[in-house]
Every structure is written in structure tokens, then in C-alpha cells.
Amino acid sequence: MGFTIAYLSLIILIPLAALFIKAAGLGWEEWKAILVSPRIIAATRLTFGLSAAAAGVSVVTGLLVTWVLVRYEFPGKRMLDAMVDLPFALPTAVAGITLTAIYGKEGWIGSHFAAAATWVKETWHPAGWIGEQINTWANFGAAYSSLGIFIALTFIGFPFVVRTLQPVMEDLGKEIEEAAATLGAGRWTVFRRVILPLLVPALITGFTLAFARAIGEYGSVIFISGNLPMKTEILPLLIVSQLEQFKYGAAAVIASGMLIISFVLLFIINLLQRRLDWQNR
Amino acid sequence: MSISIHSINKTFGSYKALEDVSLEVPNGSLTALLGPSGSGKTTLLRIVAGLEFADDGPGKILFHGENVVGIPAGKRSVGFVFQHYALFRHMSVADNIAFGLTVLPRSKRPAKSEIRDRVHELLGLVKLDGLDKRRPHELSGGQRQRVALARALAIRPKVLLLDEPFGALDAKVRKDLRRWLRVFHDEINLTTLFVTHDQEEALELADQVVVMRNARIEQVGTPQEIYDRPRSPFVYEFLGNVNKLTEPNGVQRYIRPHEIEVLFAAEYDPTTDRMAKIQHLFSAGPVATLGVRLDDGKFVDVELSRKQLEDLGLSVGDEVAIRSNPPE
Numbered sequence: 001m002g003f004t005i006a007y008l009s010l011i012i013l014i015p016l017a018a019l020f021i022k023a024a025g026l027g028w029e030e031w032k033a034i035l036v037s038p039r040i041i042a043a044t045r046l047t048f049g050l051s052a053a054a055a056g057v058s059v060v061t062g063l064l065v066t067w068v069l070v071r072y073e074f075p076g077k078r079m080l081d082a083m084v085d086l087p088f089a090l091p092t093a094v095a096g097i098t099l100t101a102i103y104g105k106e107g108w109i110g111s112h113f114a115a116a117a118t119w120v121k122e123t124w125h126p127a128g129w130i131g132e133q134i135n136t137w138a139n140f141g142a143a144y145s146s147l148g149i150f151i152a153l154t155f156i157g158f159p160f161v162v163r164t165l166q167p168v169m170e171d172l173g174k175e176i177e178e179a180a181a182t183l184g185a186g187r188w189t190v191f192r193r194v195i196l197p198l199l200v201p202a203l204i205t206g207f208t209l210a211f212a213r214a215i216g217e218y219g220s221v222i223f224i225s226g227n228l229p230m231k232t233e234i235l236p237l238l239i240v241s242q243l244e245q246f247k248y249g250a251a252a253v254i255a256s257g258m259l260i261i262s263f264v265l266l267f268i269i270n271l272l273q274r275r276l277d278w279q280n281r
Numbered sequence: 282m283s284i285s286i287h288s289i290n291k292t293f294g295s296y297k298a299l300e301d302v303s304l305e306v307p308n309g310s311l312t313a314l315l316g317p318s319g320s321g322k323t324t325l326l327r328i329v330a331g332l333e334f335a336d337d338g339p340g341k342i343l344f345h346g347e348n349v350v351g352i353p354a355g356k357r358s359v360g361f362v363f364q365h366y367a368l369f370r371h372m373s374v375a376d377n378i379a380f381g382l383t384v385l386p387r388s389k390r391p392a393k394s395e396i397r398d399r400v401h402e403l404l405g406l407v408k409l410d411g412l413d414k415r416r417p418h419e420l421s422g423g424q425r426q427r428v429a430l431a432r433a434l435a436i437r438p439k440v441l442l443l444d445e446p447f448g449a450l451d452a453k454v455r456k457d458l459r460r461w462l463r464v465f466h467d468e469i470n471l472t473t474l475f476v477t478h479d480q481e482e483a484l485e486l487a488d489q490v491v492v493m494r495n496a497r498i499e500q501v502g503t504p505q506e507i508y509d510r511p512r513s514p515f516v517y518e519f520l521g522n523v524n525k526l527t528e529p530n531g532v533q534r535y536i537r538p539h540e541i542e543v544l545f546a547a548e549y550d551p552t553t554d555r556m557a558k559i560q561h562l563f564s565a566g567p568v569a570t571l572g573v574r575l576d577d578g579k580f581v582d583v584e585l586s587r588k589q590l591e592d593l594g595l596s597v598g599d600e601v602a603i604r605s606n607p608p609e
Contacts, residue, residue, distance in 0.1 A: 183381035
């Protein structure tokens with residue numbers, strides 16, 4: 001107990017307190033000026049929106065991958081299982097550069113993607129936001145756009161879902177499925193009414209971890225995003241750019257704002273989690 | 282509904298789990314599949330349920346004359362109770378029991394009120410009234426088992442299959458529940474097949490006992506037949522303590538501890554008896570156990586009532602004559 005408190009204070013509470021103290025050095029007017037600037041608002045939307053979307057996609061793909069890893073035996077399974085951890089281990093800058101190379105216009109995947117986008121653009125001439133996106137894709141492939149950021153965030157978030165889900169799914173065992181089957185439930189009903197509800201708490205945990213990681217992600221995103229102000233600029237990048245201009249106070253303010261939003265979101269997820277978990281016990 | 286099993290084979294890779302197994306389970310009977318682990322009893326039960334499929338071949342499984350081979354578990358209308366109950370832990374007791382009814386296709390599904398009534402009827406049947414809102418983790422082992430039973434019965438199965446029904450319970454609950462299940466079976470009169478490795482359980486509970494060993498059926502009969510006239514040394518040894526005894530005439534025989542009579546040394550008859558020395562003596566409980574050593578150095582267990590022990594006034598070190606009295 002004493003150790004836990006001391007340790008958590010040392011590595012979490014004290015640095016965070018220092019952050020807020022630094023931010024408090026600035027007056028309310030300055031806070032407001034920084035936080036409601038259009039560039040910050042755009043970056044906030046982008047960061048939290050894409051992080052949530054990427055975590056959401058990771059939950060679905062993570063569920064599928066975990067299912068295969070837990071339920072099936074096939075050659076190379078252990079290799080695949082080890083590969084899931086690569087995004088954990090890879091330096092994020094390396095990941096960012098690699099993803100940019102692959103998904104950029106010259107890359108293996110990016111070149112096909114750009115060709116497809118060009119075709120769509122020339123065939124349907126889409127307008128508005130979608131038209132703008134497709135235009136970017138046709139010019140740059142999947143990189144240098146919000147799609148690029150999304151790909152990077154999916155990449156780094158995915159293992160969190162697999163690793164939280166795997167032990168829970170291994171624990172489920174076949175008996176409850178067989179029980180449901182003898183009672184006349186079809187495969188889809190078994191999944192929907194028996195398996196999925198038992199996995200929901202782990203899925204939420206996986207989502208939370210992937211989401212939290214994506215919000216703070218910096219290294220891989222800055223290479224693939226293009227960092228266009230108002231379009232593909234993420235919050236951590238804005239913090240770094242403030243620091244580079246020696247505006248420590250402003251950086252602390254942005255960081256504090258980010259922290260508060262993250263904290264509120266994680267708190268809400270936690271509440272949801274507890275509700276669902278209570279149902280599961 | 283009767284179950285007929287005709288020459289069923291099952292192999293897992295190179296491992297033979299069942300070899301040419303045939304069995305008749307009469308309508309309304311309570312039949313025990315008894316055997317050590319690895320004898321194939323659970324595999325046989327799972328094949329009857331449709332959770333496992335027998336090897337291709339002439340093998341057949343008939344429910345009341347109708348072949349069910351190839352029909353999936355969900356369409357066989359069997360009630361299956363798993364060893365660890367496999368309750369849905371995210372559902373209440375009532376939802377667990379109702380599950381089989383709520384997953385029916387809409388055209389066959391009973392109305393909500395009807396399902397509720399059925400759940401309450403079943404809760405009453407398994408003596409769990411009032412526990413409908415509980416969750417499985419809030420119940421004792423014995424209660425969970427009865428929830429699993431009620432859930433299996435909700436779909437009005439044609440046969441009831443139980444895998445080691447008392448395996449996960451402690452000794453006291455196990456005994457109570459065993460008696461209860463016997464009475465319960467007589468009430469609902471549903472053809473029931475259960476797996477056990479506990480001979481006492483099989484003998485006390487079942488109408489018919491099927492002894493299995495190494496993927497084959499060793500013997501089928503009433504508990505009395507199996508106990509009194511075992512067809513092989515394996516069955517003899519599996520169904521309780523047994524002594525291998527060489528009689529004075531040189532005949533080797535298996536004899537149960539309670540089938541040995543203890544006499545005063547003075548009553549020794551060299552044509553039928555053997556001399557023995559008492560090595561140890563346990564007399565806590567209704568039955569006393571003597572461990573005696575024969576003149577050839579072999580040990581033999583003898584059981585006799587406390588009363589007999591007192592009448593004989595025996596103590597460790599005494600010389601006695603023993604005589605085997607097998608059942609006729």
C-alpha cells in the first residue's frame with residue numbers, strides 16, 4: 001500500500017502536478033486564447049476522433065484475429081502470435097516511416113490506392129468533404145491525410161486489443177458453447193448471446209488501452225500525417241511545436257487540456273465497464 | 282424414449298476412444314456408464330448427445346428406433362448436463378433456464394408469459410424456488426447443478442445425459458444430491474444416461490450399469506448382477522475392494538472383504554479354511570475392517586460388522602481361521 005502510493009506519486013502524480021502548476025502560471029485569458037484557437041480545436045477533434053475510430057476498428061479486427069489465434073491450430077500460428085506484439089516493440093518513428101513508404105503514393109499499397117482514388121475522382125467527380133479527401137488520396141496515396149493518421153493509430157492500437165482479449169477467450173472454454181448448442185442455439189446465436197456478452201468487458205478494456213495510446217501517439221503519426229495545420233495536425237505535435245518555440249507555458253496548457261479530456265473520457269468508459277462487468281459476474 | 286447404440290467406433294487421430302460399442306438403454310431407465318478415465322465413457326455420452334460424431338461406418342444410434350447419426354446436437358432434443366455445469370454466468374438463473382426456449386425460431390417460441398411459467402415450474406421441480414434472479418456465482422455447487430438440470434429439462438428433451446454429475450461436489454452434497462436425483466428420476470421418468478467413475482455412485486443410483494474399459498464395454502447388468510457376478514477380474518476389482526485368495530484346494534478366486542468369514546482358530550477346517558494372523562484392525566464406523574496375514578505371507582482384507590467383531594473378541598496379533606463365502 002505504502003509502496004504503491006509512493007511509487008505512483010513518483011512516476012505519475014508528481015509529474016502531472018508539475019504540468020498543471022506550469023500551466024497555472026498562465027492567466028485565464030491566455031488559457032482561453034490558446035485552447036479555443038481554431039488550430040487547437042481542429043487538432044483536438046482530429047486526435048480524439050481518429051483515436052476513437054482507430055480503437056473501434058482495432059476492437060473488431062482484434063476480435064477476429066484473437067478468435068483465430070485461440071480457436072484454430074495451423075502451421076505458423078506461434079509466429080503470427082509473436083508478430084502481434086511487433087507494434088509494441090518497434091520504435092514508433094520506424095513504424096511511421098515504414099507505413100508512409102508502403103501507403104504513400106509510391107508504395108506497394110499506396111500506389112494501388114492512389115490509382116483507385118484517381119479512378120473514382122474521374123468517374124464520379126465527388127464534391128464536398130468526400131471530394132476533397134479523394135483528391136488528397138489520388139495525389140498522395142493513403143499517406144499525408146487523416147487516413148494516414150488513422151492507419152498509424154490502428155497499427156499501434158491493435159495489439160492492445162488482442163492481448164487483453166486473448167486470456168479471456170482462452171478461459172471461456174468450449175463447454176458453454178456446447179451447452180448452448182445442445183439447447184438448440186445456432187452458431188450465430190451462440191456468438192451473440194453467449195460469447196460476445198462474456199467478452200464485452202475485455203473488449204472495452206482493449207478499446208480503452210488502444211484509445212489512450214492513440215491519443216498520446218506522436219512518433220509514427222508525424223511521419224505519415226503531413227502535419228498540415230487545420231487538417232492533419234495532431235495535438236502532441238502542437239505541444240512539441242510550442243516547446244520548440246520555448247513556449248513552455250502554452251505547451252503545458254495544451255497538455256493539461258488534453259489530459260482533462262482524456263481523463264473524462266476514460267472515466268466514462270470506466271463507468272460503462274463497471275456496469276457491464278457487474279452484469280457479467 | 283429408448284436409446285440403441287449399434288457398433289460405434291471413434292478414433293481421435295491414432296487413439297481409439299471407442300471400439301465396436303453396442304448398448305441398449307431401455308425407455309425410462311437410469312443407466313450409468315462406469316469406468317476409469319480414458320475408458321471412453323464420456324466420448325460415448327458425447328456421441329449420443331451429438332457433440333462428437335462417431336467414425337464413418339455401419340454404426341448407428343437410434344432414439345426410439347429413429348437413427349440420429351448426422352443430426353446435430355441442437356436438433357436431437359437431448360438434455361445435457363456438463364460436469365462443470367457450463368452455466369451462462371452473465372445471465373440470471375431464470376434466463377439460464379429459459380435459454381433453450383428463447384432461442385427457438387419465432388414460429389415455435391412460446392410467449393414470454395409461457396416461458397416465465399415454465400421457468401417457475403422447473404425451479405419448483407429442482408427445489409430452487411425464489412432463486413430466479415440470482416446469478417450462477419451466487420449459488421452453491423449443488424444449486425448450480427440443479428440449475429443446469431432445469432436448463433436441460435426446459436426444452437422437454439427426449440433423453441437426459443449427465444457427464445459426471447456429482448464430480449465437482451463435496452462428499453456430503455454429493456450423497457444428498459445422489460438420493461435426490463434417484464427420486465427425481467422416478468418422478469419425471471425420463472430415459473437418463475450418466476457417466477461416472479465412482480462405482481458406489483453407479484451402484485446406488487442406476488437401474489443398469491455399463492462397465493467400460495479401454496474403449497470397450499466390459500459388462501452390462503443391474504447393479505446387483507455386476508457386483509455379485511462380475512464377468513472379469515477387471516470388473517471385480519473396479520467395483521470395490523477385492524482379495525485374490527488361493528483356497529486350500531489350490532483354486533484361485535476373487536473374494537470381497539465382506540464375503541470372508543472369520544472363525545476362532547479352534548474351528549479351523551483344513552479343507553475349506555486358511556489360518557491367518559490379525560495385523561491391524563479398524564473399527565470406527567458401522568463396519569470393522571481387519572487386515573490379516575495368511576500363512577503364505579499374503580495380506581487379505583476382511584469386513585465384518587461391529588457386532589461380530591465384539592462377539593469374537595478379537596485383537597491385533599490373534600490367530601484366526603478365515604473361510605470364503607461367495608454369494609450363490
